[in-house]
Amino acid sequence: MEKTYETHAMWSHYFLRDKFFGYIRTTSQCEGINSLIRFYVNRKNTLIDFMHNLDRALKEYRNNELITDFKSQCSEPVMITSLEVYERSASCYFTRNIFKEIRNEIQRARALNIKVLSTTLDKVEFSVTTLGDPAKDRRVEVDRSKNMFSCSCKLFESRGIPCSHIFCAMKFENIIEFLDSLIYKKWTKNAKNEFISTEMPVNDDVERVLKF
Template sequence: MRKDDVVRDNQGRIISRQLVCNKEGWRNMRYLDMDDRSREARSLTRTKCPARLRVKLDYGCGRWKVSCFVKSHNHDLTPPQFAHLTYETREMWSHCFLRDKFFGYIRTTSQCEGINSLIRFYVNRKNTLIDFMHNLDRALKEYRSNELIADFKSQCSEPVMIISLEVYERSVSCYFTRNIFKEICNEIQRAGALNITVLSTTLDKVEFSVTALGDPTKD
């Protein structure tokens, strides 16, 4: 949820407060169509969700009372593993399990090096065995927490489409995490910079024309 409207009396005390779903509202369209963007657009998370709870202070009895409650959401609720920060045992922690897995832009060696770099931050040669086990546990908790946050952002938000080939961009956004999505968008943009049209095909020859996307005069 997110804090929303608040009303105070003439002494500055809160007498009314509204809590809304974190997906309440909508991103202003003018922020989506900016061509001179100085930094990357944040992912879209709001869906104009109507769910809300408003409470008001009843001066007569001195108690807070619910004055408005909208229960229904217009989106799927957060999966339990994200809502409660639960984490299941995964097979990806051991190097031998990294074989035959697709990581999208991350090589097997890079995956292991990233884990090693994180662990080195918590572990050094001066640690006792108890220190080592304690610090290693902290490192794993942080690594798992970072992955959980990345999964949450990927599943519960929608990236802003910024390139001209939106149909491909939107399709890719459904399969990859936000960080990998950014890398793949660069590839889509480069691959989509040209239009290729087949003019004729024979047994041993194919003739085609190539034009720049958005500028068909350059043939």
């Protein structure tokens, strides 16, 4: 028990709030892949069958990704919150699935109260509480000179999306544009552009291209 407690910083949620895991929780990612492959592969398959079926599973994965990318790039979601300026801005930057997560945080911001705790030069500290539950207090720090926001809930650090408390502070500061410091590039529509290119040099090594 003592040894387990000594390593609590490696598994305790409190110590992992500021660590980014990209929405992967426990074994959920592996379980999702296993459930898909199980649909195509079973113990009676020969090695050839296994390779063909695995290829079909990968094609479905890639097809689903193409469909998701198409929806993100070529369609616009319906605005449903009262903070439409943030919602519309988020829809321009983020993929559809991440946009839905951010929209939930924008909706939650409507039920929050905010007050200024301290002001020093370009920095402001806010106390953000939930309507009807003032005991649940979150602290939001704003650096006006750098347009940087940080919240004690650490949602942005752990998931890469701004929390409802930050949106509440943005509304109080009358910031109507989505700040670059709040855009996690991994979740944007154009995240692949830096890594995937259709342009290849003419004299490039064929073997290296095939491996890629």
